[in-house]
Amino acid sequence: FLFGTWYHFQMRCRRSSARGYWSEWSPGRNYTTHEKAPTGKLDAWWSARLAGAGGRLEVQLRWKAPRQQEANGRVLGYRVTLSPRRRGRDPPTICNTTHTQCNFSVPAGTRRVYLSAYNAAGESAATEVVLLERKGQPLARLWAVPGGERSLWVRWEAPPAPVAAYILEWQRVSSEPGRCSACWQMERDGATTTALIQDGIEPFQQYNISLYPLYKDAIGVPVHTAAYSKQKAPSYAPKLHLKSISKSDAELCWDPVPVEMQNGFITSYTIFWANSTAEVSSATVNPSLSSFVIRELKPSTLYKVHIMASTVAGGTNGTSLTLVTMVLDDIEIQFLFLTLVLIFVLLILLLICFQKNGRVKQQFWPNVPDPANSSLGKWVPVELQQEHLQVPGAREPGLATISTVTVLEKATWGKEPTAEAASPFPAMPQPYVQQEGLGRPGRGWAAAEPHQGPGGSGETVQYARVVGDGYKGQQHTPPRLYLRSSSSQPLLPEPSPSPKPYQNLWFHRAAPHGCPGDGGCPEELLATFPLLQGLRISGAEELQD
Template sequence: MQKDQGALLVEVLLLLFIPEGVQSCHITVSSSTIQLGSPLLAFCPSYCPVFGREKLQVIWKLDGDIVPNAQYSNDQKTSSVYFNSFNKTTGLLECYANSSSGLQLVDKILISTGYLPTPPTNLSCFINLTANIVACTWQLERNSGLLTHVTLSSSRFVNTSSSIEHCEVPTNSEYNCTSIMSQMSCKIPREFFDNYKPLAVWVTVKNKLGSATSCPLCMIPVYQVKLDPIIIKDAVPYEDCVSLRWTNGEKAEFLKHLRCEMRYKSEYQMEWVKAEEATISVKERTQCGLIAATNYSFQIRCIRKTLTGQWSEWGPTTSLTTVDRVPTGNLVTWWRMLEATPDSAVKIQLLWKPLNREEANAKQLWYIVKKSSGLHQRDTIMCNTTALNCTFFLPNGIKRAFIWAYNTAGASPATEISLAARNGAPVSRMQVSSNDDYSLRVEWDPQASAKSYILEWCKTTEEHNCGINWKTELGGCNTSILHDNIQPFQIYNVKLYPLYEDCIGMPAQAEVYSKEGAPDFSPKLKLSTVGKSKAEVHWKPIPLERQNGFITGYTIFWTDTHGREYSSTLDGLSTKFEMKNLLPSTTYHVFLSSSTAGGCANGTVLMIHTNNLDNEDIRLMLLVFFLFCSLMIIVMCMICIMRHERIKNRFWPSVPDPAKSQMGKWASFIEEKPKMIFNTRDVTQIITSDITILEDWQGKKSPAESQTKDIPVSFQDYFLACNKQASSFTEDTNKWRSYINVDTVQYAKVITGGYREQSPPTSVYVRSDSTQPLLCDVSPVPQNYENMWFHGNNQEDSVFLVEEKNLIDFPLLQGLQIREDGEALSLFN
């Protein structure tokens, strides 16, 4: 620091005594490269010819930021700025002149900072016999932050003894090698060293702030040999050993005695295991105590027997697999009863734990299960598999079985399987809790007579089948940690079986989560019923795989159109809820929230619209309507009963059947003249038959002809006409004729006979002035009292074109009289 202050003082004195004419418009500093954190003093002239002869106000900037005025120092000729500690790795320092036209840049300079180089350390050199060079490496403690040049120098010495004991840096070097900073290594060619003469080597580091040199290394190259990596030529496994053979390389064959070491690791190990170092003249090594049927990797390195020079690099890896051996140890078994068949055979699932690597002694094991204890006995083999479980039917009465593990080298000792009954006492207390996210902790009260315990667990699902995991604990234990196949947010069913001398205890079981979380979703609400003031919704429970914890409860929320919110909390077993006290004809938004110990999840929104009427109201209205309809039906029935005859005559009038009439027995009006008194009030006792006698109308007649006088009609002429037209009547009985009512038609007076001594009135019929046709192409439909026989007649002049034999069936016609010109005519005179 004192050196820096002295340099600054000298610089200030020089600047003060510089002649004015010599002064230029530039920033002046002692050096543009300084040590990081050291002070910095810079000068800028106050007068510059470029800006005229007036004195200028100088403003300093560092990386675009104005330097505070407190750091300025101005005099008549210059302006200076002082930094007590310059902590920027690089900084742009600028000098501005504040003239009338604004700020004008006078000069700028880039300041770089760094550290003085430090001497390199850990300088080491060795001779490579294959490449015939001396290779050196070193280390630098820190990066100076500046451009650095690293040079490796070497020089040979004449005085061997003095040079090695008192190694100093020579005044000059024979060979210089410039190295890249990232490599920190150099090589000295063969022409610059002798194998048996001392060689001095040193490293120099230099930058703009200074230089540093490492401690020199003096060596005789032939004693600093580093062998090439050792290559294993042959590896032979046998029993639990491996025999290795290797070579040193062509250039190192003159080295007869070496010190070598070997390291190895199995496929199940992460770290290398180092074997004991040994001086080896014969390039061979044997390693024993290895696990059978296991893949091993081997590497070897060597150094000179005197340990001078350097260890060679570890050679290429050689891998091999040790041979199989006979399995040892007994299998740990467990069994489950699946079902019983009608023939008393029991279906058994047998499970067992795999042997460890030291006991299996093979990559692949087979397992065989038999009823007898002899592996080679000729009895039924119940299982022969490579899996860790098998299922078979055990005949009734068999209480034990045997299992073996075998490989290509042989079979293990037999392990007995006890198939005792499961009717023992269970443990008095068992508690299962979470140990961490991937394990469970089980605690129980131990049973005094229990030899051991079996813990069985599996992930609970909607299906009945699940993957069984199990483990064995000794009889004195009361705690166990379950690790296999435990995952967070999954429910597990844990069972504990105590094993007694002659039986197996009943299981104690519990369900537990290693970690609980919020459900994946909340159930979707569905509407069951809705009324005027209440509504019921239901939902399906969340599947076990997606609950992520025990459902502690449900909360149902509903909101009306006015923003009023309501809620209700339910237990975790609920599947429906009825909302009450709702407003009629109102829309509600309803959703369900499901909760566990790890959180909650909200479901989708269900919109419910209440009715104007409730079900009870609708039923009451239907009841009133039914009663009203019933009353109306009863009243109508009573009216029908009371007015039976009138209603019957109204809709179904009584028409006498002429075929069954007794009128044929009546006396003719010739024998006894009927005396009928017409009573207008008693209409029902009048029997009338109006007969219309029409004149024959042949085609169209002129109006003059239609105005002729009425011609009297006699029945004798009428019957003569009937006889003449008998033939035409027979041929055209099925044809209809058209009749036209004309002005010349004269209606007759009809006197009807009395019914049972009653006096009938005389009916006078006048002619009609209507010109409308009475009959068309098709005969009109007869009335209820008309006889269809008359409409089948083909005569044109009269409707009484009947045969005499047919009139006998209608006695009523016998009593008809036609009065014309004061004379009474009878149809049968």
């Protein structure tokens, strides 16, 4: 029997000949063996770091509870000291606890602490814990495989140097910070290369495993690996987000699946996209990436995209994302914008140049000749400029006035011109030709071709020379000369009825009633006609002769 162990006893019997049946079990009786001080050494593991400027060393010490055959009863607690216990003298205690871990502070340079367990019968021998530096040679390789739904087999390659023992540590990977203080075990056989982990292993959960080789005077640098005892398809796939898009490319990104929801190692992500014509394409993405660029898309096209996360046990599809490609890329839009701005600036500069430079303006917008303001329209012969033009003071507002009318020849229908009427005029020059020296010097004449009058005779009809004044409100300019000749139409289209005196006074030999024959009365009649108001007929004396 083991020390300090509780036992339950029951008995039954049968005949010695063994030919009968066994009797019923007797009522049970409970007995506990007496205890003894714990024996054996404790498996301990530690970590230390320097804290503050005081040179103190912060130590976290963890140990395994002794096995039943070594505990020799119910363990009441554990004690940590800086030196071993000597006969007749107890060393100072730095930690006394009922748990299997303890945090304490020791002076810098401390290399050993001593750990012991005690029960009602006594205290065990102290286990020496050497606080070695972690600078030893690491292992060459470490891997883990499932040993069942709740266990893992860990295998490694032994280092060249002899190893005293191994410390195997594992932690469950979680989004929430936390640490399992009991998730470690010691392999005291330095020659072994395998270990079975059974404590705290759950299916569909990821575990990080670390292995430390313990040398005689140092602790080796740890190596790490990750493992699942059992895998399945992820609980859900990540959600896609559109990072950027152009007319032919779309960049997608996603957040990784939380490790608790992965249910296994993610082997790949698969991106699927399809347009409105059901053309489906896909691409496989490395699980270490969290973004992907879809290329060779059609401009201005609607696409539906979704992602699938896969493990060795299966895959899970995510939600669909709808996107529409652009008509132009950002660079093309910027180039088009800059081009339009440049064209606008050039147009502004050209307009400024045209306004400032008259020569350039003349090349694009030449001046169109204006007959009314031409030099020929303003030209007046020198002899006419010397004449005194009488302009009436009263004029109709807004109407053009004629200052002088000179009759070159007077002819009557149905009669031949007399030699006396024709004698003052010299031979007429060609039409529309300004002549000097013919007739009176400096005087411009207009000639007319013969025209058949109303009576069928080829009489010559001479038009008047008219000098007009400007409109009211305009700037006064020198008198203008208007010449007409070579008309193909009769001066009076109808011979009958005869024009009234105020219309064409020179067609009537007799003066109107009450008017003298010296040409004074026509001026009074012209004054009554609005359009011919202010007219003055010169040369009437010659016509009367």
